């Protein structure tokens with residue numbers, strides 16, 4: 001028997017004021033919604049064939065409601081999939097997510113066609129090991145990267161490091177790991193090459209602590225049974241809170257990692273998981 005949810009799922013409400021779809025946007029239907037905790041949920045939507053993106057990029061997402069802003073959302077599914085997945089926070093009183101959390105299958109969302117972002121393989125120099133370090137919903141773009149066959153052509157080992165406050169918040173990353181290990185297609189290119197390393201800051205989990213401490217102490221590399229951090233062979237993507245990004249950017253810069261971009265690839269790319 002399924003365990004009862006320990007939180008109350010939001011009620012269904014009307015999320016459509018019948019507004020015309022703005023220029024440059026697509027209107028698409030929600031297929032599925034899963035609430036992981038009272039602060040996190042994921043949903044998938046139909047994918048218009050005209051909606052193109054690279055693994056790791058984000059899009060601007062809105063609702064056909066008056067007085068509701070568009071917000072940046074990382075695509076959490078792979079470019080080859082026929083649907084789009086998003087992983088979202090529920091901010092109390094948040095202008096978008098206070099409403100977005102009420103989505104149910106059949107509802108409509110708006111997506112701006114143009115996608116962008118720095119967390120793309122093209123912004124990294126060739127390397128042997130890719131480390132994707134995330135906190136909270138910063139894991140979303142890395143789900144897309146981890147499901148992209150091209151990343152396994154570029155790197156021998158792909159490691160996702162996810163830090164959250166509690167074990168319940170790790171459900172999204174754990175489900176990704178399970179999918180990579182069991183989905184026939186994904187398994188064929190990723191199974192032996194993908195690793196997930198997790199930690200929780202507020203509750204004893206598999207490993208308690210912050211992602212920064214895991215890296216500084218070397219515990220991460222022991223757990224991976226891999227060599228210590230090396231700017232010659234490692235490539236790093238960071239996505240999460242400003243505090244984590246600022247701290248690791250300084251540390252990695254001192255360790256010899258150089259930030260890259262589409263035009264000038266480097267050994268490190270960084271993106272904020274939210275503003276504020």
Ligand SMILES: Cc1cc2nc3c(=O)[nH]c(=O)nc-3n(C[C@H](O)[C@H](O)[C@H](O)COP(=O)(O)OP(=O)(O)OC[C@H]3O[C@@H](n4cnc5c(N)ncnc54)[C@H](O)[C@@H]3O)c2cc1C
Nearest residue numbers: 071072073074087088089094095096097137140273274276
């Ligand atoms: C490049 C980029 C990619 C993003 N991708 C995602 C994504 O995939 N999933 C997602 O949920 N959000 C993502 N965000 C954040 C998103 O754009 C919104 O901020 C979020 O959906 C909340 O919207 P809101 O209007 O309800 O509240 P806002 O007014 O946007 O935010 C209110 C406050 O809530 C906090 N907050 C906002 N987003 C988060 C978050 N994700 N985690 C923790 N605290 C947060 C901040 O303190 C912020 O000041 C991304 C932001 C950027 C810049």
